[in-house]
Amino acid sequence: MAAKQTGFVRKTKQREVILEVLRSTKSHPTADWVYQEVRKKMPNVSLGTIYRNLKTLTEMGEALELSYGSTYSRFDGNPENHYHFVCENCGSVIDLDIPVTDALEREVAEKTGHKAASHRLEFYGLCRDCQTNDSTNGSLH
Amino acid sequence: MAAKQTGFVRKTKQREVILEVLRSTKSHPTADWVYQEVRKKMPNVSLGTIYRNLKTLTEMGEALELSYGSTYSRFDGNPENHYHFVCENCGSVIDLDIPVTDALEREVAEKTGHKAASHRLEFYGLCRDCQTNDSTNGSLH
DNA sequence: TTTAAGAATGATAGCATTTATCATCAAAGG
DNA sequence: CCTTTGATGATAAATGCTATCATTCTTAAA
Ligand SMILES: [Zn+2]
Ligand SMILES: [Zn+2]
Ligand SMILES: [Zn+2]
Ligand SMILES: [Zn+2]
Numbered sequence: 315m316a317a318k319q320t321g322f323v324r325k326t327k328q329r330e331v332i333l334e335v336l337r338s339t340k341s342h343p344t345a346d347w348v349y350q351e352v353r354k355k356m357p358n359v360s361l362g363t364i365y366r367n368l369k370t371l372t373e374m375g376e377a378l379e380l381s382y383g384s385t386y387s388r389f390d391g392n393p394e395n396h397y398h399f400v401c402e403n404c405g406s407v408i409d410l411d412i413p414v415t416d417a418l419e420r421e422v423a424e425k426t427g428h429k430a431a432s433h434r435l436e437f438y439g440l441c442r443d444c445q446t447n448d449s450t451n452g453s454l455h
Numbered sequence: 456m457a458a459k460q461t462g463f464v465r466k467t468k469q470r471e472v473i474l475e476v477l478r479s480t481k482s483h484p485t486a487d488w489v490y491q492e493v494r495k496k497m498p499n500v501s502l503g504t505i506y507r508n509l510k511t512l513t514e515m516g517e518a519l520e521l522s523y524g525s526t527y528s529r530f531d532g533n534p535e536n537h538y539h540f541v542c543e544n545c546g547s548v549i550d551l552d553i554p555v556t557d558a559l560e561r562e563v564a565e566k567t568g569h570k571a572a573s574h575r576l577e578f579y580g581l582c583r584d585c586q587t588n589d590s591t592n593g594s595l596h
Numbered sequence: 597t598t599t600a601a602g603a604a605t606g607a608t609a610g611c612a613t614t615t616a617t618c619a620t621c622a623a624a625g626g
Numbered sequence: 627c628c629t630t631t632g633a634t635g636a637t638a639a640a641t642g643c644t645a646t647c648a649t650t651c652t653t654a655a656a
Contacts (some may be wrong), residue, residue, distance in 0.1 A: 324603055324652050345643085360606040365643065367604095381522055385614085386642060399569045412566055422578050425553055428540045429586060430578035437563050437571035445570060465623050465632055486613080501635040506614060508633095526643085527613060 323374070329367045331355055336368075336377055336391035342398075342407040344386050382407065382436065395432065401441035408441060464515070470508045472496055477509075477518055477532035483539075483548040485527050523548065523577070536573065542582035549582060 335351045336343070343351075349364045368389050371377040378390040382400055388407060397410040419430040476492045477484070484492075490505045509530055512518040519531040523541055529548060538551040560571040 322603080322653095326604060326652075328605075358606070360608095362607080362644080363605060381524055383522055399563065399567065399571065401569070402572070408567075408569065410563060410567055410569075412562060418576070419578065419580075421553060422540065422551060426540065426549075426551055427583040427586075428542070428549065428551075428578070428580060429582075430540065430580040431543070432580070433576065433578045435559070435574065435576045437560065437569070437574045439560075439572040440570045442568040445568075463624095463632080467623080467633060469634075499635075501637095503615080503636080504634060 323370065328352075328356065328359060328363050329370065331359075332364060332367045333371060333376060333391070336371070336389060339391070340409060342380060342388040342390050344388055346386075348389065380407070397435045397437070399437045399439070399441060401444055402438055403440055403444040406441060410437070464511065469493075469497065469500055469504050470511065472500075473505060473508045474512060474517060474532070477512070477530060480532070481550060483521060483529040483531050485529055487527075489530065521548070536575075538576045538578070540578045540580070540582060542585055543579055544581055544585040547582060551578070 331352050332348060335348055338351075341347075345361075345364050345368055348368065349359070349361050352359050352364065368377065368379070372379045372389070375393050376391075378393055380388040380390055380398070382388065392409070395414050397412060397414070399408045399410050400406075401408070418433055422428055422430050422433075472493050473489060476489055479492075482488075486502075486505050486509055489509065490500070490502050493500050493505065509518065509520070513520045513530075516534050517532075519534055521529045521531055521539070523529065533550070536555050538553060538555070540549045540551050541547075542549070559574055563569055563571050563574075
Protein backbone atom coordinates (compact mmCIF):
# COMPACT_ATOMS: atom_id res chain seq x y z
CA MET A 315 0.00 0.00 0.00
CA ALA A 316 2.95 2.29 0.58
CA ALA A 317 5.80 2.62 -1.95
CA LYS A 318 7.08 -0.52 -3.62
CA GLN A 319 8.86 -2.95 -1.36
CA THR A 320 12.45 -2.90 -2.59
CA GLY A 321 12.32 -0.88 -5.78
CA PHE A 322 12.56 2.80 -6.48
CA VAL A 323 10.71 5.18 -8.76
CA ARG A 324 12.12 5.78 -12.20
CA LYS A 325 11.47 8.86 -14.24
CA THR A 326 9.41 8.16 -17.34
CA LYS A 327 8.11 10.28 -20.16
CA GLN A 328 4.61 8.97 -19.52
CA ARG A 329 4.45 10.06 -15.92
CA GLU A 330 5.89 13.42 -16.87
CA VAL A 331 3.17 14.03 -19.44
CA ILE A 332 0.45 12.78 -17.13
CA LEU A 333 1.50 15.20 -14.41
CA GLU A 334 1.75 17.96 -17.00
CA VAL A 335 -1.81 17.29 -18.14
CA LEU A 336 -3.05 17.06 -14.58
CA ARG A 337 -1.52 20.42 -13.71
CA SER A 338 -2.88 22.05 -16.85
CA THR A 339 -6.46 22.00 -15.63
CA LYS A 340 -8.52 22.95 -12.63
CA SER A 341 -11.37 20.69 -13.63
CA HIS A 342 -10.44 17.77 -11.37
CA PRO A 343 -10.56 15.34 -14.26
CA THR A 344 -11.27 11.64 -14.35
CA ALA A 345 -8.68 9.05 -15.30
CA ASP A 346 -10.30 8.72 -18.69
CA TRP A 347 -10.14 12.44 -19.37
CA VAL A 348 -6.44 12.39 -18.54
CA TYR A 349 -6.10 9.39 -20.84
CA GLN A 350 -7.66 11.23 -23.77
CA GLU A 351 -5.46 14.26 -23.19
CA VAL A 352 -2.26 12.28 -22.84
CA ARG A 353 -3.08 10.36 -26.03
CA LYS A 354 -2.94 13.65 -27.93
CA LYS A 355 0.75 13.80 -27.09
CA MET A 356 1.44 10.08 -26.77
CA PRO A 357 -1.00 8.18 -28.99
CA ASN A 358 0.19 4.77 -27.83
CA VAL A 359 -0.14 5.32 -24.12
CA SER A 360 -2.09 2.66 -22.29
CA LEU A 361 -5.02 3.29 -20.00
CA GLY A 362 -3.34 1.05 -17.45
CA THR A 363 -0.38 3.39 -17.44
CA ILE A 364 -2.67 6.29 -16.68
CA TYR A 365 -4.21 4.53 -13.69
CA ARG A 366 -0.83 3.26 -12.54
CA ASN A 367 0.75 6.69 -12.64
CA LEU A 368 -2.17 8.56 -11.17
CA LYS A 369 -1.85 6.21 -8.24
CA THR A 370 1.92 6.65 -8.09
CA LEU A 371 1.64 10.42 -8.29
CA THR A 372 -0.89 10.40 -5.49
CA GLU A 373 1.42 8.26 -3.36
CA MET A 374 4.29 10.59 -4.20
CA GLY A 375 2.27 13.54 -2.96
CA GLU A 376 2.09 15.17 -6.38
CA ALA A 377 -1.65 14.73 -6.77
CA LEU A 378 -4.83 14.09 -4.84
CA GLU A 379 -7.44 11.47 -5.53
CA LEU A 380 -10.99 12.66 -4.98
CA SER A 381 -14.08 10.52 -4.94
CA TYR A 382 -17.46 12.14 -5.07
CA GLY A 383 -20.06 9.48 -5.54
CA SER A 384 -19.08 5.89 -6.00
CA THR A 385 -18.70 5.50 -9.73
CA TYR A 386 -15.29 6.98 -10.44
CA SER A 387 -12.43 9.00 -9.05
CA ARG A 388 -11.35 12.47 -9.99
CA PHE A 389 -7.79 13.67 -9.69
CA ASP A 390 -6.37 16.96 -8.54
CA GLY A 391 -3.02 18.32 -9.67
CA ASN A 392 -2.90 20.56 -6.63
CA PRO A 393 -1.66 18.31 -3.83
CA GLU A 394 -2.16 20.85 -1.03
CA ASN A 395 -5.26 20.36 1.02
CA HIS A 396 -8.12 22.61 -0.01
CA TYR A 397 -11.88 22.46 -0.03
CA HIS A 398 -14.20 21.83 -2.94
CA PHE A 399 -17.60 22.84 -4.13
CA VAL A 400 -19.53 20.27 -6.14
CA CYS A 401 -22.30 21.69 -8.30
CA GLU A 402 -25.33 19.44 -8.27
CA ASN A 403 -26.55 20.95 -11.52
CA CYS A 404 -23.57 21.04 -13.89
CA GLY A 405 -21.40 18.53 -12.02
CA SER A 406 -18.31 20.71 -11.90
CA VAL A 407 -15.90 20.50 -9.00
CA ILE A 408 -14.55 23.90 -8.01
CA ASP A 409 -11.65 24.81 -5.73
CA LEU A 410 -12.66 26.98 -2.83
CA ASP A 411 -10.48 29.78 -1.63
CA ILE A 412 -11.32 29.51 2.03
CA PRO A 413 -8.72 28.71 4.68
CA VAL A 414 -8.12 25.13 5.77
CA THR A 415 -8.85 25.01 9.47
CA ASP A 416 -6.80 22.54 11.45
CA ALA A 417 -8.76 23.67 14.47
CA LEU A 418 -11.40 21.17 13.40
CA GLU A 419 -8.96 18.31 13.84
CA ARG A 420 -8.08 19.49 17.32
CA GLU A 421 -11.76 19.75 18.19
CA VAL A 422 -12.31 16.16 17.10
CA ALA A 423 -9.34 14.95 19.13
CA GLU A 424 -10.54 16.76 22.24
CA LYS A 425 -14.17 15.74 22.01
CA THR A 426 -13.86 12.20 20.71
CA GLY A 427 -10.32 10.96 21.25
CA HIS A 428 -9.88 10.07 17.61
CA LYS A 429 -6.64 11.50 16.28
CA ALA A 430 -7.23 13.05 12.87
CA ALA A 431 -4.27 13.50 10.56
CA SER A 432 -6.29 15.17 7.83
CA HIS A 433 -9.79 16.13 6.93
CA ARG A 434 -11.86 16.70 3.89
CA LEU A 435 -14.65 19.19 3.39
CA GLU A 436 -16.98 19.45 0.44
CA PHE A 437 -19.94 21.63 -0.28
CA TYR A 438 -22.84 20.68 -2.51
CA GLY A 439 -25.26 23.02 -4.19
CA LEU A 440 -25.57 25.42 -7.10
CA CYS A 441 -22.43 27.03 -8.44
CA ARG A 442 -22.38 30.71 -9.33
CA ASP A 443 -22.95 30.09 -13.03
CA CYS A 444 -25.85 27.72 -12.52
CA GLN A 445 -27.64 30.27 -10.35
CA THR A 446 -27.87 32.85 -13.11
CA ASN A 447 -28.60 30.42 -15.92
CA ASP A 448 -31.91 28.98 -14.75
CA SER A 449 -31.46 25.75 -16.68
CA THR A 450 -33.21 22.88 -14.96
CA ASN A 451 -30.43 20.49 -15.72
CA GLY A 452 -26.92 21.32 -16.86
CA SER A 453 -24.67 19.45 -19.20
CA LEU A 454 -22.70 17.49 -16.61
CA HIS A 455 -19.87 17.76 -19.16
CA MET B 456 -32.85 10.56 -11.55
CA ALA B 457 -35.61 11.76 -9.22
CA ALA B 458 -38.59 9.56 -8.25
CA LYS B 459 -40.23 7.46 -10.92
CA GLN B 460 -42.10 9.38 -13.60
CA THR B 461 -45.74 8.55 -12.99
CA GLY B 462 -45.66 5.81 -10.39
CA PHE B 463 -45.66 5.86 -6.60
CA VAL B 464 -43.79 3.94 -3.95
CA ARG B 465 -45.37 0.79 -2.63
CA LYS B 466 -44.68 -0.63 0.78
CA THR B 467 -42.84 -3.93 0.60
CA LYS B 468 -41.60 -6.38 3.17
CA GLN B 469 -38.16 -6.26 1.59
CA ARG B 470 -37.68 -2.54 1.96
CA GLU B 471 -39.00 -2.73 5.50
CA VAL B 472 -36.41 -5.32 6.49
CA ILE B 473 -33.61 -3.50 4.68
CA LEU B 474 -34.34 -0.30 6.59
CA GLU B 475 -34.59 -2.30 9.80
CA VAL B 476 -31.16 -3.81 9.19
CA LEU B 477 -29.69 -0.46 8.24
CA ARG B 478 -30.97 1.12 11.43
CA SER B 479 -29.71 -1.72 13.57
CA THR B 480 -26.05 -0.82 13.12
CA LYS B 481 -23.76 2.14 13.37
CA SER B 482 -21.11 0.51 11.21
CA HIS B 483 -22.09 2.25 7.95
CA PRO B 484 -22.29 -1.07 6.13
CA THR B 485 -21.81 -1.91 2.49
CA ALA B 486 -24.61 -3.13 0.25
CA ASP B 487 -23.26 -6.65 0.51
CA TRP B 488 -23.24 -6.60 4.30
CA VAL B 489 -26.86 -5.49 4.25
CA TYR B 490 -27.56 -8.28 1.78
CA GLN B 491 -26.08 -10.93 4.07
CA GLU B 492 -28.04 -9.61 7.04
CA VAL B 493 -31.33 -9.39 5.18
CA ARG B 494 -30.86 -12.93 3.89
CA LYS B 495 -30.93 -14.17 7.47
CA LYS B 496 -34.53 -13.04 7.64
CA MET B 497 -35.43 -13.38 3.96
CA PRO B 498 -33.26 -16.09 2.41
CA ASN B 499 -34.57 -15.53 -1.09
CA VAL B 500 -33.99 -11.81 -1.29
CA SER B 501 -32.08 -10.69 -4.35
CA LEU B 502 -28.95 -8.56 -4.31
CA GLY B 503 -30.57 -6.36 -6.92
CA THR B 504 -33.40 -5.67 -4.51
CA ILE B 505 -30.88 -4.54 -1.91
CA TYR B 506 -29.27 -2.06 -4.28
CA ARG B 507 -32.63 -0.93 -5.59
CA ASN B 508 -34.00 -0.24 -2.15
CA LEU B 509 -30.87 1.32 -0.72
CA LYS B 510 -31.15 3.78 -3.58
CA THR B 511 -34.85 4.30 -3.00
CA LEU B 512 -34.37 4.79 0.73
CA THR B 513 -31.65 7.34 0.03
CA GLU B 514 -33.95 9.19 -2.36
CA MET B 515 -36.72 9.03 0.24
CA GLY B 516 -34.44 10.64 2.79
CA GLU B 517 -34.39 7.59 5.04
CA ALA B 518 -30.71 6.84 4.52
CA LEU B 519 -27.45 8.35 3.35
CA GLU B 520 -25.05 6.98 0.80
CA LEU B 521 -21.40 7.50 1.70
CA SER B 522 -18.45 6.90 -0.54
CA TYR B 523 -14.98 6.82 0.87
CA GLY B 524 -12.59 5.69 -1.80
CA SER B 525 -13.84 4.53 -5.15
CA THR B 526 -14.44 0.83 -4.75
CA TYR B 527 -17.79 0.67 -2.98
CA SER B 528 -20.45 2.65 -1.16
CA ARG B 529 -21.38 2.52 2.46
CA PHE B 530 -24.84 3.32 3.75
CA ASP B 531 -25.98 5.17 6.81
CA GLY B 532 -29.30 4.55 8.52
CA ASN B 533 -29.09 7.97 10.15
CA PRO B 534 -30.30 10.40 7.48
CA GLU B 535 -29.50 13.56 9.44
CA ASN B 536 -26.32 15.28 8.48
CA HIS B 537 -23.40 14.44 10.72
CA TYR B 538 -19.66 14.15 10.40
CA HIS B 539 -17.56 11.01 10.18
CA PHE B 540 -14.18 9.82 11.23
CA VAL B 541 -12.51 7.25 8.98
CA CYS B 542 -9.79 5.22 10.64
CA GLU B 543 -6.89 4.64 8.28
CA ASN B 544 -5.77 1.65 10.30
CA CYS B 545 -8.87 -0.45 10.97
CA GLY B 546 -11.09 1.05 8.29
CA SER B 547 -14.02 1.76 10.54
CA VAL B 548 -16.29 4.72 9.92
CA ILE B 549 -17.37 6.41 13.12
CA ASP B 550 -20.08 9.00 13.73
CA LEU B 551 -18.76 12.17 15.30
CA ASP B 552 -20.72 13.98 17.96
CA ILE B 553 -19.67 17.47 16.99
CA PRO B 554 -22.19 20.09 15.88
CA VAL B 555 -22.93 20.58 12.20
CA THR B 556 -22.04 24.15 11.38
CA ASP B 557 -24.13 25.78 8.70
CA ALA B 558 -21.95 28.84 9.16
CA LEU B 559 -19.54 27.18 6.76
CA GLU B 560 -22.13 27.24 4.00
CA ARG B 561 -22.75 30.93 4.57
CA GLU B 562 -19.02 31.62 4.45
CA VAL B 563 -18.77 29.86 1.11
CA ALA B 564 -21.69 31.80 -0.30
CA GLU B 565 -20.24 35.10 0.84
CA LYS B 566 -16.71 34.48 -0.30
CA THR B 567 -17.29 32.59 -3.52
CA GLY B 568 -20.87 33.11 -4.65
CA HIS B 569 -21.55 29.41 -4.84
CA LYS B 570 -24.76 28.55 -3.03
CA ALA B 571 -24.23 25.45 -0.90
CA ALA B 572 -27.25 23.44 0.13
CA SER B 573 -25.27 20.94 2.15
CA HIS B 574 -21.78 20.00 3.06
CA ARG B 575 -19.83 16.98 4.06
CA LEU B 576 -16.93 16.75 6.43
CA GLU B 577 -14.76 13.74 7.09
CA PHE B 578 -11.71 13.23 9.23
CA TYR B 579 -8.99 10.69 8.55
CA GLY B 580 -6.52 9.31 11.04
CA LEU B 581 -6.24 6.88 13.92
CA CYS B 582 -9.35 6.05 15.89
CA ARG B 583 -9.24 5.85 19.67
CA ASP B 584 -8.90 2.07 19.73
CA CYS B 585 -6.12 1.96 17.17
CA GLN B 586 -4.06 4.42 19.18
CA THR B 587 -3.85 2.18 22.23
CA ASN B 588 -3.42 -1.06 20.31
CA ASP B 589 -0.16 -0.36 18.53
CA SER B 590 -0.90 -2.82 15.74
CA THR B 591 0.74 -1.73 12.53
CA ASN B 592 -2.24 -2.75 10.47
CA GLY B 593 -5.71 -3.52 11.69
CA SER B 594 -8.25 -5.98 10.43
CA LEU B 595 -10.21 -3.62 8.18
CA HIS B 596 -13.45 -5.20 9.53
C1' DT C 597 30.11 3.32 -23.71
C1' DT C 598 28.64 -1.12 -22.84
C1' DT C 599 26.12 -4.03 -19.96
C1' DA C 600 23.05 -5.99 -16.76
C1' DA C 601 19.11 -5.55 -13.39
C1' DG C 602 14.70 -4.75 -12.87
C1' DA C 603 11.12 -0.94 -13.04
C1' DA C 604 7.69 0.64 -16.28
C1' DT C 605 5.03 0.04 -20.34
C1' DG C 606 1.29 -1.58 -23.62
C1' DA C 607 -2.02 -4.95 -24.38
C1' DT C 608 -5.26 -7.58 -22.51
C1' DA C 609 -7.69 -10.47 -19.31
C1' DG C 610 -9.91 -10.37 -14.99
C1' DC C 611 -12.30 -8.58 -10.96
C1' DA C 612 -15.73 -6.24 -7.99
C1' DT C 613 -19.42 -3.30 -7.61
C1' DT C 614 -23.41 -1.65 -9.50
C1' DT C 615 -27.11 -1.30 -12.97
C1' DA C 616 -30.30 -3.04 -16.60
C1' DT C 617 -33.48 -6.44 -18.24
C1' DC C 618 -37.54 -9.13 -17.98
C1' DA C 619 -40.84 -12.69 -16.72
C1' DT C 620 -43.35 -13.21 -12.65
C1' DC C 621 -45.26 -11.74 -8.22
C1' DA C 622 -47.92 -9.03 -5.26
C1' DA C 623 -49.58 -4.30 -3.16
C1' DA C 624 -53.28 -1.10 -3.62
C1' DG C 625 -57.69 0.31 -4.93
C1' DG C 626 -62.09 -0.40 -6.70
C1' DC D 627 -62.47 -10.98 -6.72
C1' DC D 628 -60.24 -8.40 -10.31
C1' DT D 629 -57.28 -5.14 -12.52
C1' DT D 630 -53.35 -2.21 -12.62
C1' DT D 631 -48.76 -1.61 -12.33
C1' DG D 632 -44.85 -1.16 -9.05
C1' DA D 633 -41.59 -4.48 -7.05
C1' DT D 634 -39.12 -8.75 -6.97
C1' DG D 635 -35.74 -12.53 -8.11
C1' DA D 636 -32.63 -14.25 -11.36
C1' DT D 637 -29.47 -13.14 -14.47
C1' DA D 638 -26.88 -10.60 -17.91
C1' DA D 639 -24.39 -6.63 -18.76
C1' DA D 640 -21.96 -2.35 -17.89
C1' DT D 641 -18.57 0.23 -15.51
C1' DG D 642 -14.30 1.47 -13.37
C1' DC D 643 -10.33 -0.23 -11.96
C1' DT D 644 -6.54 -3.82 -11.10
C1' DA D 645 -3.59 -7.81 -12.25
C1' DT D 646 -0.76 -10.21 -15.45
C1' DC D 647 3.02 -10.69 -18.52
C1' DA D 648 6.16 -10.36 -22.40
C1' DT D 649 8.69 -6.52 -23.98
C1' DT D 650 10.85 -1.99 -23.59
C1' DC D 651 13.31 1.50 -21.32
C1' DT D 652 15.71 3.76 -17.22
C1' DT D 653 19.42 3.68 -14.33
C1' DA D 654 23.76 2.89 -12.47
C1' DA D 655 27.67 0.16 -12.33
C1' DA D 656 31.59 -1.82 -14.91
ZN1 LIG E 1 -23.02 24.48 -11.89
ZN1 LIG F 1 -9.00 20.96 -6.08
ZN1 LIG G 1 -9.11 2.16 14.01
ZN1 LIG H 1 -22.97 8.14 10.14
